[in-house]
Amino acid sequence: MKKLKSLKVEGFTLVEMLVVLLIISVLMLLFVPNLTKQKEAVTEKGNAAVVKVVESQAELFEVNHTNEKATLSKLINEGTITDKQAASYKAYYAKHTKEARSVAD
Secondary structure (H helix, E strand, O other): OOOOOOOOOOOOOHHHHHHHHHHHHHHHHHHHHHHHHHHHHHHHHHHHHHHHHHHHHHHHHHHHOOOOOOEHHHHHHHOOOOHHHHHHHHHHHHHOOOOOOOOEO
């Protein structure tokens, strides 16, 4: 019988793998909160843009319909804004209670 040659297999030790996992974990702890803050900031800016769109559409509605006051339901029925935009508008002013809404429900 042939003698089996013992091959020395190179690899990482358990300690080395644990050190790598520790480094990755620390980096995740540093970056994840920043990503969450950035996402919230982007969402807030997007909601502010939707508010401007809804208010602009309300102004256009009042220009076209001189005797009527614009409401969210009228804007939705006319098709100038979507239900999602109306919901974002309401959510924005629910969060920013100190600001006055210019378009009623």
